[in-house]
């Protein structure tokens with residue numbers, strides 16, 4: 342299993358991480374079969390956004406509803422760990438459902454992907470998976 346994302350999208354997300362630091366950012370990843378096609382940057386509604394994240398439940402419910410009505414499939418979630426490693430925290434494991442969704446964690450420089458499941462290797466909730474970044478440098482999407 343792996344998470345595939347374009348280098349352009351990953352660079353955009355890293356910029357968002359740096360712009361919001363020291364607060365954590367978060368959002369929803371859409372796509373299928375491990376391939377991110379787009380993302381929705383949502384509000385972090387955690388009480389202490391410098392230490393935690395919580396995706397705006399309104400945005401999450403809307404995305405779930407949209408998916409049920411033929412909208413883009415939710416592949417997983419992303420959030421940032423500004424100034425620390427891109428590995429799930431105990432809190433992340435505690436708040437993650439074992440729903441098979443993919444998690445992308447970024448810190449403005451590094452990024453790593455994780456698969457949430459029952460009895461994962463990390464805190465009983467996550468397995469490390471490969472993060473594939475594709476797209477040639479200098480190649481831009483025509484607008």
Ligand SMILES: [Zn+2]
Pocket residue numbers: 420421422429430433446
């Ligand atoms: Zn985290």
